[in-house]
Amino acid sequence: MKNTLRGRVVKGVASRFSVFTEDGVKTCLARGRLKSDGLIYVGDYVEIARDRDVWVIESVAPRKNALIRPYVANIDLCLITVAPVPAPDFVLVDKIIVNCLAEGITPVLVVNKSDIEKVDVSEYNCVETVYCSAETAGGADALVPVISGKTVCFAGQSAVGKSSLINALIGSALLEVGALARKTDRGKHTTRRTELIPLGDDTWVADTCGFSMLEAVDIPPAELRLYYDDFEPFRPACRFNGCTHIDEPDCAVRAEVGKSVGKGRYERYKVIFAELDERRKNKYD
Ligand SMILES: Nc1nc2c(ncn2[C@@H]2O[C@H](COP(=O)(O)OP(=O)(O)OP(=O)(O)O)[C@@H](O)[C@H]2O)c(=O)[nH]1
Ligand SMILES: [Mg+2]
Ligand SMILES: [Zn+2]
Structure with a gap:
């Protein structure tokens, strides 16, 4: 059995991290200065070592980029998801686009719930757009060529269907899906934690709680x-x-x-x- 491994952080809960390695997913603690103070992000490439019975994250490779609130690192594409319900918040969409471009992440607009109605995004002629429906058989297939070989993260308001689309992509109900509040047509913030899911062939999909707390990056x-x-x-x-x-x-x-x-x-x-x-x-x- 190896005593050091390279891997990728796929989940973090308090100071415990799940690291995906060639030898399976290892639960790891973080060493000294890396410990719990926000220095390890989901998406980080790390080196881990076995210390008696526990695996410990020894080092984090330099990041290509990162988004904050929630923290997620080394992203190629951000799938900004909108739907007819809840009603789209385009200020949020525009802020996420700005943040992506500032970090060197390609934004893609995902228009979900197109089984109900296709949201009009014709103003976004500068961003690639994909129409989806997580509720329709094959309704997420259009995403496959877009995300293949990349690390992508879903962003957008609560209840637009980010987790549902990931479930459709992996063909199972892995992630929890939440209903809309009946009175307000708002989401209930079902996904609480960022989680990176390996789909094979170096394709990785991050579910997030949507970046709805996002402020525009601090640019003049x-x-x-x-x-x-x-x-x-x-x-x-x-x-x-x-x-x-x-x-x-x-x-x-x-x-x-x-x-x-x-x-x-x-x-x-x-x-x-x-x-x-x-x-x-x-x-x-
Ligand atoms: N009609 C329709 N409903 C959908 C579609 N995708 C998701 N939904 C429904 O929308 C609701 C919210 O879906 P989620 O996948 O939990 O949304 P989310 O974006 O992950 O929400 P948070 O985790 O709260 O940020 C659920 O009731 C889903 O069944 C779709 O394409 N069409
Ligand atoms: Mg979710
Ligand atoms: Zn001008």
Whole structure:
């Protein structure tokens, strides 16, 4: 039996971590400074060693990227899921897109519950879109080629069907699925913990509690525009080089609102810009 192994953290509960290795899943503790203070994320590649009867995480490989709230590391794609119920929160979608792009993670829009109604996401011409239904046989198949060979994490509001889609992908009811609260049509936050599920052939899927606590990344408001690929074709025609597209004269992006730039996308851009601006002010006042 080997005494050291390499593996990947698939779950963490308090200071116990499940690490997927070539020799099965090992329950591990963390060594000294790595212990419990948030230094080990689901998705981390780690080295573990046997110390008498227990496995201990010895080191964590440098991360390619990470998302916070919840913490998850080394992600290629983020599957931002929306559904007709609960009603989509597109500000959340836009913030997750910004965070992904800032971390070098490719955002993909997953339009679930298309058996009920297809949510209109035509404003997101800058993001790959996949239509799904976790309730229909084969309704998650369109995701297979998108995620193959990648580490992907699901994000989005409670009850849009993130866990249901993963269950559909793996063909079993592994993950707990929750109903909507009848009165409010809101989710009940069924998934409480981030968990990474290996699907084989180096494909990994993370279920999460959705990142609904997410704030936009801490970027200067003037840099927010850099994360809007749909504004990009028009930006060079703005009169000012550093145009934020908020109130500068002769703004080419603003001139496209309602045409090539979605009105909703632009309105929400202003909301997120104001939020970042407010946060800056509070920080430096
Ligand atoms: N009609 C329909 N219902 C779905 C579909 N996918 C999921 N649901 C239902 O939506 C509800 C929520 O599904 P979950 O998979 O628990 O949603 P979640 O996004 O994981 O929610 P949290 O874990 O709370 O973040 C359940 O009642 C599912 O049966 C779908 O494609 N169509
Ligand atoms: Mg869930
Ligand atoms: Zn402009």
